Amino acid sequence: MNKVFLKGAAAGMALLAFAGVAGAEVLARATADLNIRSGPGPQYPVVGVIRVDEEAAIEGCREGSKWCAVNHAGVNGWAYSDYLTAPFDGAGEYVVVTDRPAEALPPVSYEATSSVEIAPVHGELIGRKTALGTVEPIAPPPAEVTTYIQTNRVEPVYLEGEAVVGAVVPETVEVREIPDYDYRYVYVNQQPVLIEPETRRIVYVLR
Incomplete structure (x- = not known):
């Protein structure tokens, strides 16, 4: 069984250690209703949501990971970069944050403060959604x-x-x-x- 680290029962927010360009912040746009989680992984609690086409400030991303530290509407947490786009090339063209140039965002780390045992990750969701190909949800269920x-x-x-x-x-x-x-x-x-x-x-x- 894997272990992940949460900071307290309520907030569970990560401590960020920045390397590279300090204060480099990028505004990214969500291409789906995207959860903000208290840590860099699918097991962490949801602490907020970035709605489709809303913007969030990305402070950096974990090296070797698709999880990025974000701030949206005063909520700090982590979001999955396959569903965020940003204009990294200076020409205003939005690209998926996962495919950003390596130097575009500073790496950030996640510091362990206390631990809880959780279920391990089994596999990966297939496909990504970009600004060019949105899929509409069905009507709300009865x-x-x-x-x-x-x-x-x-x-x-x-x-x-x-x-x-x-x-x-x-x-x-x-x-x-x-x-x-x-x-x-x-x-x-x-x-x-x-x-x-x-x-x-x-x-x-x-x-």
Whole structure:
């Protein structure tokens, strides 16, 4: 079982150690409703959300990781860079933060303060969403569907990435049926989502 480190039960915010260009901050735009988490991984609690097309300040990213330290609406935390775009080339053209030039953002580290045991990550969500190819969510599910999902909770599966509309759940993840409803459900990174069974694509995120 893996261990991750959280700073206290409530905030769980990371301490950042910057290397390289101090104070280098980039405004990035979310291409999906994107969670802000208290630490750099899918197991950490959600502390905020960057809505699609809203901007967040990126302070830096972990080396060898797609998780970046962000500030949005006064909330500090970590967001997954596959779903953030920014104009790194100076010409105003937005590119996915994951594909940024190496020198565009300083590396940041995550300091351990206290530990809790959590489930390990099994696999990765497939696909990314850029400003050029958005996928619309389905209409909000009926109240009875939401109630069914909430009263029939299943153990969450942890996948590297973030639960956003358009991402695809790997075949290894079991999805559950909902009576008299076209879509399936599963808890991804503690977030309940609706899945289109034919494509295994996330079509709705319940928040």
